[in-house]
């Protein structure tokens with residue numbers, strides 16, 4: 627699904643990224659790559675951590691406030707010499723020395739992001755500013771997990787990255803949709819103004835182990851209803867489509883984006899769209 631979505635002028639005034647700080651070079655020479663994962667105790671974040679930890683040259687630091695994530699998701703790494711877990715809210719500055727930042731921290735499903743919309747906006751805006759400030763200070767490359775929801779209620783199907791979206795700025799979902807859109811804007815402004823190395827992924831529906839069963843998203847809804855022997859909720863059969871990506875494929879996509887040369891934004895998801903009633907037929 628990847629495409630160059632420069633929208634005309636994203637790459638025009640790119641400056642070279644700043645040098646990594648001498649402090650990091652001197653102090654952390656043992657590990658080839660020190661990687662920060664915000665939201666690393668969440669569903670996708672914890673699978674990303676598992677994959678990054680497979681590489682013995684990586685040292686992984688997880689920062690999470692456990693709003694929707696859980697220590698259980700990373701319990702297999704607690705005590706490992708290359709792993710560190712910090713309870714921290716990204717809306718507060720973080721002083722740390724790292725080479726790469728995967729910035730995932732954000733409530734991601736409607737139930738949770740609507741629960742405290744002001745906090746959701748703060749996490750997206752102030753949290754992303756803080757992570758970009760950190761990236762600038764230490765010369766780290768930063769990847770933001772944005773979302774397919776930046777396309778809002780799209781007027782074109784399927785949406786490629788050059789589509790600017792159709793988003794309600796004042797609705798109850800805006801804290802998330804517009805929050806992620808501002809986060810993307812901040813990423814590109816830091817890139818253009820300060821030469822920060824950025825990567826932006828727009829994540830589509832993802833499923834797999836550790837997904838939150840009660841988060842109100844379609845796969846978890848179906849599974850939860852099936853387990854509870856309840857009728858499955860299918861809205862307007864035949865009209866609602868979704869794509870579904872398995873979490874290990876999502877994580878591979880995120881790592882390849884981080885390691886590659888394309889800033890994004892890049893859609894990451896399953897390119898096939900499925901009607902909700904077909905999912906039910908196939909899975910149950």
Ligand SMILES: O=C(O)[C@H]1O[C@H](OP(=O)(O)OP(=O)(O)OC[C@H]2O[C@@H](n3ccc(=O)[nH]c3=O)[C@H](O)[C@@H]2O)[C@H](O)[C@@H](O)[C@@H]1O
Nearest residue numbers: 665667668669670690691692693694695730731732734773
């Ligand atoms: O599908 C997507 O678009 C989303 O995918 C992932 O979200 P996901 O792993 O599905 O959701 P969670 O399991 O809720 O993970 C989010 C993590 O962020 C943490 N978080 C949330 C809010 C906050 O203020 N700070 C913070 O650290 C949560 O505790 C949790 O561990 C990414 O983390 C989101 O940034 C992305 O928007």
